[in-house]
Amino acid sequence: MLIGYLLLLRKKVIKMLNKFGRQKILSAWWFFVLAVIGGGIVTGVWIYYSTGINSNNLEADILSSKLLNCVKENMNELTLNRNFEIFNECNLNRGVFEKPSNFYFRVFVFKEDELVSEIKKGDFSFEKDCFIEENVVAIRFPKCSVKKQSFVFNNENYEIFVLAGVNQQGGRLDF
Amino acid sequence: MNKKADTLILEQVIFIILNIIFIASLMYFVYDVGNRGFIYEEGYAKQIALMIDSAEPGTAILVDISKAIDIAMKNKNNLENIISLDKKNNRVLVALGKNRGYGYQYFSDYDINLKLDANWLSIVIEEKSD
Numbered sequence: 151m152l153i154g155y156l157l158l159l160r161k162k163v164i165k166m167l168n169k170f171g172r173q174k175i176l177s178a179w180w181f182f183v184l185a186v187i188g189g190g191i192v193t194g195v196w197i198y199y200s201t202g203i204n205s206n207n208l209e210a211d212i213l214s215s216k217l218l219n220c221v222k223e224n225m226n227e228l229t230l231n232r233n234f235e236i237f238n239e240c241n242l243n244r245g246v247f248e249k250p251s252n253f254y255f256r257v258f259v260f261k262e263d264e265l266v267s268e269i270k271k272g273d274f275s276f277e278k279d280c281f282i283e284e285n286v287v288a289i290r291f292p293k294c295s296v297k298k299q300s301f302v303f304n305n306e307n308y309e310i311f312v313l314a315g316v317n318q319q320g321g322r323l324d325f
Numbered sequence: 326m327n328k329k330a331d332t333l334i335l336e337q338v339i340f341i342i343l344n345i346i347f348i349a350s351l352m353y354f355v356y357d358v359g360n361r362g363f364i365y366e367e368g369y370a371k372q373i374a375l376m377i378d379s380a381e382p383g384t385a386i387l388v389d390i391s392k393a394i395d396i397a398m399k400n401k402n403n404l405e406n407i408i409s410l411d412k413k414n415n416r417v418l419v420a421l422g423k424n425r426g427y428g429y430q431y432f433s434d435y436d437i438n439l440k441l442d443a444n445w446l447s448i449v450i451e452e453k454s455d
Contacts, residue, residue, distance in 0.1 A: 205371045212379045243415045243434040253432050320429040
């Protein structure tokens with residue numbers, strides 16, 4: 151189809167140029183057309199492959215689910231012990247949540263609408279950035295996941311609210 | 326008259342051959358870029374990091390990495406080192422070419438063992454022993 155279109159285009163150009171007796175210029179014109187098409191395809195392919203794969207929303211979702219389940223399983227520890235060690239209890243690496251970090255989370259535990267525990271770790275600036283994307287297109291901003299769950303523990307109503315954000319671009323490394 | 330017609334036919338033949346060469350090289354370029362290592366490096370690194378993060382301790386995962394092995398063999402890379410873990414920075418490293426690779430962080434704190442077996446990568450995730 152492309153060859154057919156190019157042949158048709160060439161015939162038209164020859165016809166037009168023949169009127170002026172300048173058929174020789176055709177080769178230059180033709181190479182220009184090829185360069186434009188080739189350049190367009192190369193640019194398109196380069197843009198497509200340089201975009202990368204963004205898995206931040208998946209990772210934020212995994213982090214929030216993990217925290218939600220972990221906090222729920224450790225309610226005894228959390229309510230009795232003020233120094234609840236979330237990194238050890240939830241199998242999270244302390245180092246990756248130290249600044250500068252690609253991760254952030256904030257966990258609230260409410261008992262009958264009263265805040266009984268709040269834990270936040272990672273890059274705190276993500277919390278504001280998480281919701282910017284709702285209004286504007288922000289490509290390099292963190293992707294976030296919000297989860298909450300209500301349950302009964304020791305005959306009292308509890309609610310866990312988790313916000314998790316991830317802004318990891320990954321990167322090429324030299325070894 | 327015949328000489329002019331011959332020239333015209335020759336011109337058309339050369340024109341068509343040049344077009345075929347041009348389109349074939351473009352198609353080869355698109356195919357070649359799609360099969361280059363850097364795309365697979367990123368894909369495998371992110372896939373493995375997400376698997377580690379979503380796994381529970383005591384999980385064993387098998388990942389088909391036949392495409393990564395093909396590319397690494399093409400690049401004459403040592404197969405033992407194509408997928409590794411940077412445990413200090415909690416990062417999955419995938420290197421299918423020479424001296425360069427892709428790194429992606431995971432947030433979980435487990436004891437992780439990677440083992441390559443033919444076209445499969447086995448990931449064994451255990452609770453961290455202090």
